[in-house]
Amino acid sequence: MSERPDISTPEHIRQLVDAFYGKVRVDPMLGGIFNGVIQDRWPEHLAKMYTFWGTVLIGEQSYQGAPFRPHKDLPVQQEHFDRWLVLFRSTVGGSFQGPVAELALTNAERMAAMFMERIGFYRDHPERFIQ
Ligand code: HEM
Ligand code: HEM
Known part of the structure; x- marks a missing residue:
């Protein structure tokens, strides 16, 4: 029986990021983007x-x-963010557990929702984006 640690060190962060983008890079929906x-x-x-x-x-x-x-001009829809979150949740949950692991998931969900909302907004209102 092995307890998963919480995310607490730079090594954990590297492990999480490497594992997550390892999945992203070969994912049929996200890899190409x-x-x-x-x-x-x-x-x-x-x-x-x-x-x-x-x-x-x-x-x-x-x-x-x-x-x-x-992210502003990426060719993505809600389904891409849903897939991103599935991969992120399985990566976090596969190696870590605890309050910081939970924080990673809730922050990722908020960021994904915010990105999708803003991407949609600027698709509808391109003139509103001031570089
Ligand atoms: C309602 C949701 C959110 C809104 C509207 C928002 C908005 C913004 C804006 C306008 C910036 C300035 C740069 C940019 O436009 O890209 C920014 C920076 C940043 N955001 Fe957010 N954000 C939200 C949620 C989040 C979440 C959930 C996270 C964590 C995953 C996050 C992490 C950051 C970080 C690290 C920066 C870099 C600058 C800094 O640390 O001050 N944001 N955000
Ligand atoms: C379908 C979903 C997503 C796609 C396709 C996507 C794609 C990308 C790509 C291609 C870049 C690299 C841009 C470059 O270096 O030229 C990038 C950067 C980044 N992404 Fe995402 N992303 C997605 C979702 C998210 C989410 C949900 C988060 C936050 C939790 C996130 C956080 C970031 C951050 C922080 C960067 C670096 C931005 C910078 O240059 O400072 N992405 N993303």
């Missing part, structure tokens, strides 16, 4: 995502960026 944009920049993307989740989950304050921007 990610690989099409990121191409040979996966090391940089993973490094950035360590800082994002490190900032959100373990207080690192290492992420610098505007998370919505790169």
Whole structure:
């Protein structure tokens, strides 16, 4: 019987991010979208995502960026975010349990809902997006 740890260290963050994007990259629905944009920049993307989740989950304050921007014009619908969340939940739940693991899931759900809402809004109102 092995207890899963909660997410609490930079090593946990790396493990989570590597495992999650390992699934994303080969996913029939999401892989092509990610690989099409990121191409040979996966090391940089993973490094950035360590800082994002490190900032959100373990207080690192290492992420610098505007998370919505790169998603604004992606060819995605609700079903893509649903799939993203299925993969994220199974990755978190497969290795971790506890309040920070729960925080990861609720934050991911909020971020996904917010991104989908804003993507839809700017599709309907492109003139409202001031660069
Ligand atoms: C109602 C939901 C949310 C709204 C409207 C919102 C909005 C924003 C906006 C406008 C920015 C500035 C950069 C940008 O436009 O991309 C930002 C930055 C950021 N957001 Fe959110 N956000 C929401 C939820 C979340 C959630 C759930 C998370 C955690 C997963 C999160 C994490 C961040 C981080 C890490 C930044 C970078 C800047 C900073 O740390 O100050 N946001 N958000
Ligand atoms: C179907 C869903 C999604 C797709 C297809 C997607 C795709 C992408 C792509 C292609 C990039 C890289 C852009 C680049 O480096 O050129 C990116 C960056 C990023 N994504 Fe997503 N994403 C999705 C959902 C999410 C969700 C739900 C979150 C938050 C929990 C998230 C957080 C981020 C962050 C923080 C970055 C880095 C932004 C920056 O440059 O600072 N993504 N995403």
